[in-house]
Amino acid sequence: MGFSASVGVQRFAFEDLRALLAKAGPARSGDALAGLAANSEAERMAARMVLADLPLRRFLDEAVIPYELDEVTRLILDSHDESAFAAISSLTVGQLREHLLCDETDTAALRRLASGITPEMAAAVSKLMRNQDLILVAAKCKVVTSFRNTLGLPGRLAVRLQPNHPTDDPKGVAASMLDGLMYGCGDAVIGINPASDNLPAIIAMLQLVDDFRTRYAVPTQSCVLTHVTNSLRAIDGGAPVDLVFQSIGGSEKTNESFGIDLALLREAQAAARSLGRGTAGENLMYFETGQGSALSANAHGGVDQQTLEVRAYAVARAFEPLLVNSVVGFIGPEYLYDGKQIIRAGLEDHFCGKLLGLPMGCDICYTNHAEADQDDMDNLLTLLGVAGVNFVMGVPGADDVMLNYQSTSFHDAAYLRRVLGKRCAPEFEAWLIDSGIADTDGKLLPPAPGQPLLQLAASL
Amino acid sequence: MAKRFPSTKAANDGQLSGVRPDPWDQLRRYTPARIALGRAGVSLPTRAVLEFDMAHACARDAVHHRLDAAALREALGARGHATLEVASAAGDRQTYLRRPDLGRRLDADSRPVLDRWRAAHRDEPDLVLVLADGLSALALERHALPLIDELVPGLGELRLGPMVIARQARVALGDEIGALLGARQVVVLIGERPGLSSPDSLGLYLTHGPRPGRTDAERNCISNVRPEGLSCVAAARRLSFLMRGARELGASGIALKDDTPLPPGGAPVPGDGRPIGPR
Numbered sequence: 001m002g003f004s005a006s007v008g009v010q011r012f013a014f015e016d017l018r019a020l021l022a023k024a025g026p027a028r029s030g031d032a033l034a035g036l037a038a039n040s041e042a043e044r045m046a047a048r049m050v051l052a053d054l055p056l057r058r059f060l061d062e063a064v065i066p067y068e069l070d071e072v073t074r075l076i077l078d079s080h081d082e083s084a085f086a087a088i089s090s091l092t093v094g095q096l097r098e099h100l101l102c103d104e105t106d107t108a109a110l111r112r113l114a115s116g117i118t119p120e121m122a123a124a125v126s127k128l129m130r131n132q133d134l135i136l137v138a139a140k141c142k143v144v145t146s147f148r149n150t151l152g153l154p155g156r157l158a159v160r161l162q163p164n165h166p167t168d169d170p171k172g173v174a175a176s177m178l179d180g181l182m183y184g185c186g187d188a189v190i191g192i193n194p195a196s197d198n199l200p201a202i203i204a205m206l207q208l209v210d211d212f213r214t215r216y217a218v219p220t221q222s223c224v225l226t227h228v229t230n231s232l233r234a235i236d237g238g239a240p241v242d243l244v245f246q247s248i249g250g251s252e253k254t255n256e257s258f259g260i261d262l263a264l265l266r267e268a269q270a271a272a273r274s275l276g277r278g279t280a281g282e283n284l285m286y287f288e289t290g291q292g293s294a295l296s297a298n299a300h301g302g303v304d305q306q307t308l309e310v311r312a313y314a315v316a317r318a319f320e321p322l323l324v325n326s327v328v329g330f331i332g333p334e335y336l337y338d339g340k341q342i343i344r345a346g347l348e349d350h351f352c353g354k355l356l357g358l359p360m361g362c363d364i365c366y367t368n369h370a371e372a373d374q375d376d377m378d379n380l381l382t383l384l385g386v387a388g389v390n391f392v393m394g395v396p397g398a399d400d401v402m403l404n405y406q407s408t409s410f411h412d413a414a415y416l417r418r419v420l421g422k423r424c425a426p427e428f429e430a431w432l433i434d435s436g437i438a439d440t441d442g443k444l445l446p447p448a449p450g451q452p453l454l455q456l457a458a459s460l
Numbered sequence: 461m462a463k464r465f466p467s468t469k470a471a472n473d474g475q476l477s478g479v480r481p482d483p484w485d486q487l488r489r490y491t492p493a494r495i496a497l498g499r500a501g502v503s504l505p506t507r508a509v510l511e512f513d514m515a516h517a518c519a520r521d522a523v524h525h526r527l528d529a530a531a532l533r534e535a536l537g538a539r540g541h542a543t544l545e546v547a548s549a550a551g552d553r554q555t556y557l558r559r560p561d562l563g564r565r566l567d568a569d570s571r572p573v574l575d576r577w578r579a580a581h582r583d584e585p586d587l588v589l590v591l592a593d594g595l596s597a598l599a600l601e602r603h604a605l606p607l608i609d610e611l612v613p614g615l616g617e618l619r620l621g622p623m624v625i626a627r628q629a630r631v632a633l634g635d636e637i638g639a640l641l642g643a644r645q646v647v648v649l650i651g652e653r654p655g656l657s658s659p660d661s662l663g664l665y666l667t668h669g670p671r672p673g674r675t676d677a678e679r680n681c682i683s684n685v686r687p688e689g690l691s692c693v694a695a696a697r698r699l700s701f702l703m704r705g706a707r708e709l710g711a712s713g714i715a716l717k718d719d720t721p722l723p724p725g726g727a728p729v730p731g732d733g734r735p736i737g738p739r
Contacts, residue, residue, distance in 0.1 A: 029558050032558070033558065033559065033560070033561070163493075164493075165491055165493070166492065169490065169491070171490040171491075172490045172491035172493070173491075174490070175484075175487035175488070175490040175491045175493070175495055176491055176493045176495055178484060178487065179482070179484070179487070179493075179495035179496060182482065182484070332653075333557045333558065334557065334558055334559070334560050337557075337558065367653060368516065368519035368520060368522075368523055368653065368654045368655065368656070369523045369557060369595050369653055369654075373516065374512070374513070374516075395493075396491075396493040396494045396495045396497075397493065397494025397495070397497055397504075397508065397512060398494075398512070399493070399494050399512065399515070399656045399657070401491070401492045401493050401655075401656075401657060404653065404654075404655030404656075404658065405655070406516070406656065409494075409504075411497070411499060411502060411503055411504050414499075414502035414503075415502055415503060417502075418501075418502050444499075444502065446480055447483060454483065454484060457484040457486070457487055458484075458486070460487060460490070
């Protein structure tokens, strides 16, 4: 059943829920490329007005991708928590926005609500929210996870240390890793994107970081961001696998293009848990996502890229991840054209993920063919910091020399912690103080000559 | 790095302003990453900010640099190569960036150019090279000719078709070009997405039996062709190997494995196997 709205003499019709959601979204190049975007600003607003009056129940009755055809839809509907939903079951999308913004809807209430909200509901309400709404509600959400340290506590901001090297050279990786640790980064994870899919090379990198971590007793976790099947093989080969990484999408077909399904993710999670390497908790999945991945894989099925992105979070939610990272500007300008679109998408992703109960971080980033620059990244970094993002990336000088894109730097993370008074994960903070890297206020110290990491640097 | 400013001045600047240098700058020899930058408070020293922004400026300029097709055509003519010029349906750079689908199709004026060539030549070519601007015309201007000079003498008996210069082109444009010329194989030389330290990286995409509708899985890619990455000599050698393999197999793509030996030291080639070309 379709929808329609009149604005003055103009009448707009929306064929189904998919079309309504797509046309209600803020302008972005990916939806235009897919032929799903609103044809005029008035049509966009007409769609939003219809959406605002839509009862939330409708999302349980009409799937944007058919239940029979898609295991992500089945996951969403089969795991929907009716009792959590009861609190909002009589609301429309517009009323949900107001409910979320109300002072009475506090951290505990949002936590209780999470399992009653489907990705489509979250996407829908985000389309009616301004940037400040996305920030305010996300800031009320608290999602705490743990493996070897505790992430997501109030007043904390963690950093993934990303010491990539163009040829996976061990000394090159170690050099960037030392650089990041000396800037107080690495509490979220020390995570390397490998240049090759070669299994012995991946195992060697896992061993390198694990040897380093144990030798210097760094309370963090490591990850080599390779395909889940490689991580499984590494586990079989006895390698020290802390976290299992995988890129995920919001439809079965997208995940197929990534070479995965839910069963494979379950297998990998069980295999990594069987190693019992977590000391503080057993959240050990690390997922990356990004708007546009479904369109890029010709698997969007007529659904807009933001709604599909939130559906990917439903996949993540099923695996109690330690970290979920929206790699927001990596995909390129045909999906997110400029700084404005990237900033908006970053705030949407963070809000929707947190609303669903996920430990959201963001790779605040752009490519050189997008209309964006460092100022745009500063803006998004600051906005997400205010919104309480769990973690951001730390790349030396913001320049990833292996993946050829710009992310956030160790300096950027230090800036955000300084300007917002944020601290790192408590276990990691204690280690930084013990190691003479930071003082008890979190201020970076000039390294003393005998500082252990400095000695390692001298002997590398 | 696109540009490195002398570090001595930076050090002097810092002493005056209170910049703290990072006492591990000896690690810089192990990685091209921007490590040991020092800090002013928690922020970057001025010199590091300017170096980064200069690299970004060069990369941005590379994306928007307009291909000098006349110069390329002249240089190819001087080498005795027949040259054709075509354009994709993405009329300008803004459209090109937003609409990859249009960059994969020829514009209306280009098809007759290729049809005429084919009508005038009896034999179908074994190989057509497409010289595509992609996301860095700079890469094409700098590395296409040296690569062609390495490649062509080794082609032996193969019939080489015209050199096709293509503007606002994505990789798949080669499918339509190759099909219209009746080529057995097409290789698209294309400017890759510029990185901060690589504004001029060239990618080579081989497609056997080109025709519209071929997928990326049916191509083989050689990435990061530039003096600081894979040399033209090495790239031409690997391309010849892949072309021969594809002829024997009757197909290109994932079925065709690149088992040419790794370069000395055994390290993977930077960017190898991670095509960042404008697909």
